[in-house]
Amino acid sequence: MMRRIVAAGIAALIAASLLGCGGGGADTAGSGDVAVQTQSDPAAPPPSSAAPVSDVVTNTLSPRVAQPFVPFPKDEDVLPQEVMNRLETKQPMMLFFYDASQKTTDDQREAIDAVLADYRGLIDLVSYDVGKYVSSDEAGVVTLDPGMESDAGAKQVANLVGEAYLNITFTPSIVLVDEQGYITRRFRGYVDEVAIEREVLRATQ
Numbered sequence: 001m002m003r004r005i006v007a008a009g010i011a012a013l014i015a016a017s018l019l020g021c022g023g024g025g026a027d028t029a030g031s032g033d034v035a036v037q038t039q040s041d042p043a044a045p046p047p048s049s050a051a052p053v054s055d056v057v058t059n060t061l062s063p064r065v066a067q068p069f070v071p072f073p074k075d076e077d078v079l080p081q082e083v084m085n086r087l088e089t090k091q092p093m094m095l096f097f098y099d100a101s102q103k104t105t106d107d108q109r110e111a112i113d114a115v116l117a118d119y120r121g122l123i124d125l126v127s128y129d130v131g132k133y134v135s136s137d138e139a140g141v142v143t144l145d146p147g148m149e150s151d152a153g154a155k156q157v158a159n160l161v162g163e164a165y166l167n168i169t170f171t172p173s174i175v176l177v178d179e180q181g182y183i184t185r186r187f188r189g190y191v192d193e194v195a196i197e198r199e200v201l202r203a204t205q
Helices: 002-020 081-088 104-116 152-161 193-204
Strands: 093-098 124-129 134-136 142-144 173-177 182-188
Touching (some): 081 093, 104 193, 134 152, 182 193
Antiparallel strands (some): 134 142
16 A cells, blocks of 8 residues: 555656646746847957057158159259259259258258268259248248349249249258159158158159
């Protein structure tokens, strides 16, 4: 008799267990809520070891000037002969406009000479002490100094740096010209050797 009772108890436990795990899909959480599976956010990619890409400022000392790739103005009645000769023979040149009274002039010339020492023959230096011939007003307009009207060379320099041609309103200034007679780069203000060398190579390649 005891065995039947035990067997009946075991059968009841098995039946209860089957009802609790039944394959009918009933919720057994006891709260009546349906469990919702959420997907975790994807792991963030590991930080890149590469350095961030940034614009390279090649010359922080010279203000940036618009760089139009334009032909150098050719006018035999206006341009100094030394400039015309180089344009006609397709010789790359660096024009250096300065005022000898400025403190930056010596530093700029030193930087230019350091570069030209390595590239002698590839490019010619043509320099003008414009402080001898011209003045500029508050608006930047360059005018021939009084007493220079009869000096043909002074007039040519004044025209060259004037608004109708190169529009040089600040010294020191550098203008580079390639063998095709195109202006490849203009610098306004002091510029270091690295930038000068880069532009000399550009003008001569």
